[in-house]
Amino acid sequence: MLLIIRKPATPQQIAQMAETFDGAVIKLAVDVKREILAGGGELHFDCEQALLEDGSRQEDIWGADWFPATREVAFESLINLRPRQQNYSLEVQDPARRDQIEAVIRRLLEVQE
Numbered sequence: 001m002l003l004i005i006r007k008p009a010t011p012q013q014i015a016q017m018a019e020t021f022d023g024a025v026i027k028l029a030v031d032v033k034r035e036i037l038a039g040g041g042e043l044h045f046d047c048e049q050a051l052l053e054d055g056s057r058q059e060d061i062w063g064a065d066w067f068p069a070t071r072e073v074a075f076e077s078l079i080n081l082r083p084r085q086q087n088y089s090l091e092v093q094d095p096a097r098r099d100q101i102e103a104v105i106r107r108l109l110e111v112q113e
Contacts, residue, residue: 002039006036019040025065026109027047027077029047035107037105063080071110
């Protein structure tokens with residue numbers, strides 16, 4: 001289930017987003033400017049479209065994956081391929097941008113036990 005997350009997600013929301021890939025991974029699009037994310041689509045593109053419809057600007061949205069079991073973040077997505085922003089790879093190349101993306105993800109998805 002695709003959801004837009006604006007405040008720390010509940011365990012139920014995380015479970016809903018993780019259903020798409022049997023709990024293994026949640027595909028995400030993260031708006032680093034607005035500090036929100038969309039997750040749970042089959043493609044990063046689906047999540048990106050949800051944020052665009054919600055008012056985000058494309059240049060502020062980056063794709064990532066969240067692995068709920070290990071709490072790891074991966075930064076590889078087709079939506080990250082954007083030469084006009086000096087990102088020439090599917091992976092987010094700028095360490096500062098990666099830190100921004102990861103900070104938003106951890107703030108919104110790391111469920112406190």
